[in-house]
Amino acid sequence: MVTTPEIAIDQVSKQFRGGSLALDNVSLTVEKGEFVSLLGPSGCGKSTLLRLVSGLTPATQGTITVNGIEPANARELMSFIFQDATLLPWRTVEQNVGLGLELEGVARPVLEKSVNAMLSLVGLENLAQRYPRHLSGGMKMRVSIARALVSRPRILLLDEPFAALDEMSRDRLNEELLRLYAEQHWTVLFVTHSVAEAVFLSSRIVVLAPHPGRVAHVVPIDLPWPRTADTRLSDAFDEQVTHVSRLLRSVQAAAPEAR
């Protein structure tokens, strides 16, 4: 039996009005349960690709399907987590997490149950009544993850979610994300600038080249699962980081002057 890929990107180009060819003939298939990271220099079209998959922006050429259907019709399968955890400062943690369901008109008891479940999933059940100003950066990020998960997505699109965090918090959240990923069987498309983060998290890394944005390398990461803090201390991890760093450097060196 042939299974439908969770995300299928077929010969996709994106040309913005004003001339910039952000993506040129990109093809990529993500199977259910894969954790794929997009890595590449600034301006190579990582965020654009994520937005195309999310259905927020249409492709200029080519086709994208999510679970076999057009992205715009598959929105309820996906959650998008942006770089800055923009929480509403006047709402508590639980009110922030419940906002989407509230806007959908979900009944209060159902809403509370979902919100509580997600807060305990990300380990914030004791902070439900706090306001964002009383949270650390890592906690805020966990709130925004809980907010994205409350609609029970099966696909996560994450655009540099941990970029603003210090290395220790980032490492810890990476480990938590993988724990949840193992539990929830998501398919993940993850954008990062960090080679080490991409290697730690991914089953596959896609290295993009800029001007125009295109797929330069696809690197399977065959480190054993589950991955833990110890994974980062292994020689195999170092080897993968070195390998991917070299690919990234070659892509950057070959890129024409930005703009």
Ligand SMILES: Nc1ncnc2c1ncn2[C@@H]1O[C@H](COP(=O)(O)OP(=O)(O)OP(=O)(O)O)[C@@H](O)[C@H]1O
């Ligand atoms: N709305 C837009 N209108 C015009 N050009 C855009 C728009 N969004 C992105 N671009 C251009 O498309 C290209 C890819 O941008 P994109 O934001 O996808 O890159 P990125 O890889 O996410 O970069 P970064 O690592 O800096 O976040 C860039 O040249 C950018 O200037």
Ligand SMILES: [Mg+2]
């Ligand atoms: Mg971006």
